[in-house]
Amino acid sequence: xxxxxxxxxxxxxxxxxxxxxxxxxxxxxxxxxxxxxxxxxxxxxxxxxxxxxxxxxxxxxxxxxxxxxxxxxxxxxxxxxxxxxxxxxxxxxxxxxxxxxxxxxxxxxxxxxxxxxxxxxxxxxxxxxxxxxxxxxxxxxxxxxxxxxxxxxxxxxxxxxxxxxxxxxxxxxxxxxxxxxxxxxxxxxxxxxxxxxxxxxxxxxxxxxxxxxxx
Amino acid sequence: xxxxxxxxxxxxxxxxxxxxxxxxxxxxxxxxxxxxxxxxxxxxxxxxxxxxxxxxxxxxxxxxxxxxxxxxxxxxxxxxxxxxxxxxxxxxxxxxxxxxxxxxxxxxxxxxxxxxxxxxxxxxxxxxxxxxxxxxxxxxxxxxxxxxxxxxxxxxxxxxxxxxxxxxxxxxxxxxxxxxxxxxxxxxxxxxxxxxxxxxxxxxxxxxxxxxxxx
Numbered sequence: 001x002x003x004x005x006x007x008x009x010x011x012x013x014x015x016x017x018x019x020x021x022x023x024x025x026x027x028x029x030x031x032x033x034x035x036x037x038x039x040x041x042x043x044x045x046x047x048x049x050x051x052x053x054x055x056x057x058x059x060x061x062x063x064x065x066x067x068x069x070x071x072x073x074x075x076x077x078x079x080x081x082x083x084x085x086x087x088x089x090x091x092x093x094x095x096x097x098x099x100x101x102x103x104x105x106x107x108x109x110x111x112x113x114x115x116x117x118x119x120x121x122x123x124x125x126x127x128x129x130x131x132x133x134x135x136x137x138x139x140x141x142x143x144x145x146x147x148x149x150x151x152x153x154x155x156x157x158x159x160x161x162x163x164x165x166x167x168x169x170x171x172x173x174x175x176x177x178x179x180x181x182x183x184x185x186x187x188x189x190x191x192x193x194x195x196x197x198x199x200x201x202x203x204x205x206x207x208x209x210x211x212x213x214x215x
Numbered sequence: 216x217x218x219x220x221x222x223x224x225x226x227x228x229x230x231x232x233x234x235x236x237x238x239x240x241x242x243x244x245x246x247x248x249x250x251x252x253x254x255x256x257x258x259x260x261x262x263x264x265x266x267x268x269x270x271x272x273x274x275x276x277x278x279x280x281x282x283x284x285x286x287x288x289x290x291x292x293x294x295x296x297x298x299x300x301x302x303x304x305x306x307x308x309x310x311x312x313x314x315x316x317x318x319x320x321x322x323x324x325x326x327x328x329x330x331x332x333x334x335x336x337x338x339x340x341x342x343x344x345x346x347x348x349x350x351x352x353x354x355x356x357x358x359x360x361x362x363x364x365x366x367x368x369x370x371x372x373x374x375x376x377x378x379x380x381x382x383x384x385x386x387x388x389x390x391x392x393x394x395x396x397x398x399x400x401x402x403x404x405x406x407x408x409x410x411x412x413x414x415x416x417x418x419x420x421x422x423x424x425x426x427x428x429x430x
Contacts, residue, residue, distance in 0.1 A: 002226060003218060003369045005249035011217060012256040034220035036423045041227040043364065045378055049421055054428040061430055085428075102419045135350055139357045139400075143376075146361020149258065154218045154369070161358075163260055174430055185354075204317045206264055208251045213269040213300075215276055215389055 003154070013203060015153035018160045018188070020196035021077040027190060031155055032080060035189070038151040039082075042144035046120050048098055050090060050137040051144060052181045054083035054174055061173065068169040069186070074160045079190030083170060084145055085181040086137035090130065095120040141184045152189055162186040218369070228418060230368035233375045233403070235411035236292040242405060246370055247295060250404070253366040254297075257359035261335050263313055265305060265352040266359060267396045269298035269389055276388065283384040284401070289375045294405030298385060299360055300396040301352035305345065310335040356399045367404055377401040 027035070039053045056062055059076070066075045075081060087094070098120070099113035123129050129136050145161060152159045163185050170176070170183035192199050242250070254268045271277055274291070281290040290296060302309070313335070314328035338344050344351050360376060367374045378400050385391070385398035407414050 002222060002371055005245055005370065007217060008366060008369060009249060009252055009256070012253060015258075017258060030220055034224060036427065037224055038227060040420050040423050040426060041224070041418070042361070043230075043232060043376060047419055049426060052426055052428045053423075054430055056430045058430055098419070101421070105417050105419050135353065138350065139353060139378075142354045142357035143361040143364070146257070146358040147365045149358070150362045150365045151223060154223060155220065156217055161258060174428070176428075179428075202320050203256070204262055204313070204320050205255050206316070208255050208268075211255060211264060211267055212251065213267045213389070213391075213394075215269055215271045215273055 008154075011153045012150075015149070015159070016198055016201070016203070018074065018158040018190075018192050018196060019198045020193040021074055021079070021158070021160075021188065021190040022193045023077040025079065025191040027079045027157055031157060034155065035080075035148060035151060035157070038147055039144055042147045044140040044143065045136065046098070046116070046124065047102075048090065048094060048120070048124070048140075050087040050094070051141050052085040052087075052176070052179070053144070054085060054176070056081045056083060056174070064173050065165075065170065068166040068173065069162060070164045072162065072164070074162065074188035075186075077190070077193075078160070078188035081186065081188050082148070083174060083186045084141040084184045085174075085176050086134070086141050086184050088180050088182055090124045090133055090137070092121055092125055095125060138184050145185060145187060148187055157189055158192045160188045162188060223369075226368045227365075230364070230374070231413055231416070231418065233289065233373040233405075233407050233411060234413045235408040236289055236294070236373070236375075236403065236405040237408045238292040240406040241294045242372055246372060249370065250295075250363060250366060250372070253362055254359055257362045259355040259358065260351065261313070261331075261339065262317075263305065263309060263335070263339070263355075265302040265309070266356050267300040267302075267391070267394070268359070269300060269391070271296045271298060271389070279388050280380075280385065283381040283388065284377060285379045287377065287379070289377065289403035292405070292408075293375070293403035296401065296403050297363070298389060298401045299356040299399045300389075300391050301349070301356050301399050303395050303397055305339045305348055305352070307336055307340055310340060353399050360400060360402060363402055372404055373407045375403040377403060
């Protein structure tokens with residue numbers, strides 16, 4: 001066990017959806033690089049990674065996004081603002097890119113992952129999942145969101161997941177449509193301000209006996 | 216910083232979608248209780264927790280689920296098998312249950328969270344999100360899935376997320392329809408077997424320069 005049960009739960013209890021960020025305090029570079037790698041290393045269906053993680057550093061762009069986010073101050077006050085976007089369409093080229101990368105990374109001959117290619121194409125490109133590719137790729141971005149929030153908490157970084165945004169407005173402001181991606185959700189990261197009343201509020205969760213179903 | 220950047224990334228690199236579990240080795244009770252709490256403590260939109268985590272302990276039921284999961288052996292061989300289900304419909308009663316729990320937990324008078332109740336009802340019950348409540352609640356289960364996978368890796372527990380399953384078949388086998396929930400995905404947890412060839416395979420991820428979009 002690398003992390004004790006107690007430390008893990010302590011961090012889960014201390015995290016919360018941060019409403020007021022300290023606008024001055026920034027995430028150190030080494031910590032941010034780690035969180036970028038957490039995003040990169042997130043698992044996804046077939047390993048397709050059908051996502052883009054938009055890191056909005058431009059302060060003026062953050063000001064543009066704030067009214068598209070119910071006016072929430074986290075957008076401008078946080079240290080790092082990540083927008084999660086999903087790929088709009090999965091194509092044979094996406095499957096081919098992945099299998100070629102796989103054979104390259106693993107030192108296999110090109111073509112060795114043909115079976116994987118065929119499975120991805122017959123499912124996600126032309127088959128059953130292609131019908132609901134929007135939902136499918138959205139779901140994957142939420143795995144990355146969950147990983148990012150948990151990892152941030154374990155590194156002592158505060159976060160606020162944000163669903164209350166205008167996806168079409170974000171797409172336009174961030175130029176995502178032209179590269180074939182759509183905004184799903186966002187996450188503000190940084191450090192809580194001393195005056196955030198939410199920080200002290202007791203967490204409200206249903207007991208495991210209420211949300212767990214033994215079978 | 217509670218966990219070093221290096222330790223966090225080491226665990227992300229060592230985790231993988233486990234194909235072969237050791238059918239004998241079980242997750243210790245204290246670790247499992249921790250992972251249950253990780254599920255409970257997962258964040259969700261408005262804090263609504265529109266989910267059920269079905270823990271399938273009955274070996275015969277696992278045998279029933281295996282053919283509904285593309286025959287994958289993880290279903291029967293893993294130590295703990297979790298099915299993630301979403302609530303089919305959000306109602307005013309769900310919003311009321313949450314605000315009442317909130318006021319109780321935080322020692323506020325009943326009715327103090329009326330504004331929250333109104334917001335949830337005018338959005339998720341009768342408003343814009345009620346139109347796509349299926350997608351919305353599905354997304355929340357993926358936050359919990361992401362948290363569970365990351366937490367498991369940090370506790371030295373192996374996991375395999377599973378989307379390749381027959382949701383309707385699962386609902387019937389687990390009796391979820393009658394309680395108003397639907398299967399979304401599953402996660403097998405336990406310890407890798409010595410003979411899992413996937414364990415040694417190099418991880419394949421696109422570089423941050425390929426999936427990150429600076430703006």
